[in-house]
Amino acid sequence: MSYLLRILILFQLLIGAETARANPADYTVLGVITSSKVKPGVALMKQKSNGKVSAFKEGDEVVKGTKIKGIFRKSVTFAYQGKTFELSVGEENPKEVKEGESRESRIASNLTNASGIEKTGDILKVSRELKDSLSSGEGLNKILMQAATIPYVENGKLIGFRILEIDPGSIFDIAGFQNGDVITHINEQPINDAGLAIRALGSLKTAPTASFSYLRGATPMNLTIQIH
Numbered sequence: 001m002s003y004l005l006r007i008l009i010l011f012q013l014l015i016g017a018e019t020a021r022a023n024p025a026d027y028t029v030l031g032v033i034t035s036s037k038v039k040p041g042v043a044l045m046k047q048k049s050n051g052k053v054s055a056f057k058e059g060d061e062v063v064k065g066t067k068i069k070g071i072f073r074k075s076v077t078f079a080y081q082g083k084t085f086e087l088s089v090g091e092e093n094p095k096e097v098k099e100g101e102s103r104e105s106r107i108a109s110n111l112t113n114a115s116g117i118e119k120t121g122d123i124l125k126v127s128r129e130l131k132d133s134l135s136s137g138e139g140l141n142k143i144l145m146q147a148a149t150i151p152y153v154e155n156g157k158l159i160g161f162r163i164l165e166i167d168p169g170s171i172f173d174i175a176g177f178q179n180g181d182v183i184t185h186i187n188e189q190p191i192n193d194a195g196l197a198i199r200a201l202g203s204l205k206t207a208p209t210a211s212f213s214y215l216r217g218a219t220p221m222n223l224t225i226q227i228h
Contacts, residue, residue, distance in 0.1 A: 024066060024078045024085050024094040031089065032071050033161070034150045041071030041150075073148040073165065110169030117174060124175050124225045131227050146170035152182045158192050160184035160214070175223055178216060185213035 030044045030053065040058040047054070061067045062078070069077040075088040077097070085094040111117055116127030147170065152162040160182045166172045184190060187210060212223045 024062070024080055024087055027062075027087065028092060029076050029087050029089045032073070032076065034071060034073055034148050043068065043071050043076045045076070110167075111171060111174050112169040119174060119176060122176075122222050122224060124223060126225060126227055128227055147172045147177075160191055175225075177214070177223075181214050181216050181221070183212055183214040185211075187211050188213070 026048050027045045028048065030046055032044070033042045042058075043056050045054055045056060046052070056062060056068050058068055058071045065080065067079045069079050069084060075086050078085045078087070078094065084097055086097045087094040114130065116130035118125045146167045147163050148165040149161045149163055151158055152160050162180065162182045163172060163177055164179050166177060166179055184192075187207075208227050210225045212225070214221050214223070
C-alpha cells in the first residue's frame with residue numbers, strides 16, 4: 001500500500017494514545033501533517049521510555065517548558081530551555097538550530113525503474129514484497145518525506161489534504177499525483193475530520209485494495225491501488 005499516501009498512514013496509531021510527558025530528547029517523530037495558513041500542523045510522536053504515541057499540534061506544550069514551534073515537511077521544531085531544537089522524522093536525537101535555520105534534507109526513494117510497481121490508467125499495482133519494503137523501517141521514513149501534505153480548507157471547512165513538493169520518482173509521482181491535488185476520500189470515506197481519517201486509514205492496513213478520490217482543480221479524479 002502506498003502511503004496516501006503519505007498523509008496519515010501512521011495516524012491510525014492515535015486511537016487510544018495518551019498524552020506523553022517528556023522533553024524533546026525523549027521522543028521520536030513518526031509522521032507529520034504540515035501546517036497551513038488556516039490549520040495548525042499535527043505531529044505524531046512516540047515516547048521512547050514507554051512506547052506511547054501522542055499527537056501534538058503546532059503551539060502545543062508537550063510538557064511544561066517545552067513547546068512545539070513549527071511542524072514542517074520532514075521535522076518538528078521545539079522551544080526548550082530558551083533554545084530551538086529540531087527533530088526529524090525517524091531520527092533519535094534533536095539538534096539545536098539557530099533561528100531561521102533548518103537541517104531538513106531531501107530524501108526520496110526513486111521508484112521509476114523499480115520492479116513490482118505498475119500504473120495503468122487509474123489503477124496502480126504494487127507487489128506485496130515492494131509494499132512491505134516501503135511500509136516498514138527506513139523505507140517508511142523515506143516515504144514520509146516524498147511530499148508535503150497540508151490541510152485544505154474551503155469555505156471554512158476542511159475537505160481534504162493538498163499534496164505539494166512531490167519528489168520525482170516517488171510513490172506519489174508514480175501513482176500520478178500532481179502538486180496541488182487534494183485528496184478528499186479514502187475507500188469512499190471522507191477525510192474531512194481527523195477521526196474519520198484515522199478510521200479510514202486503519203481499514204487499509206491489511207486490505208488488498210485501496211481507493212482514493214481527489215480533486216485536480218475542479219476535476220474529480222480517482223486512484224485504485226491493488227496489492228498482488
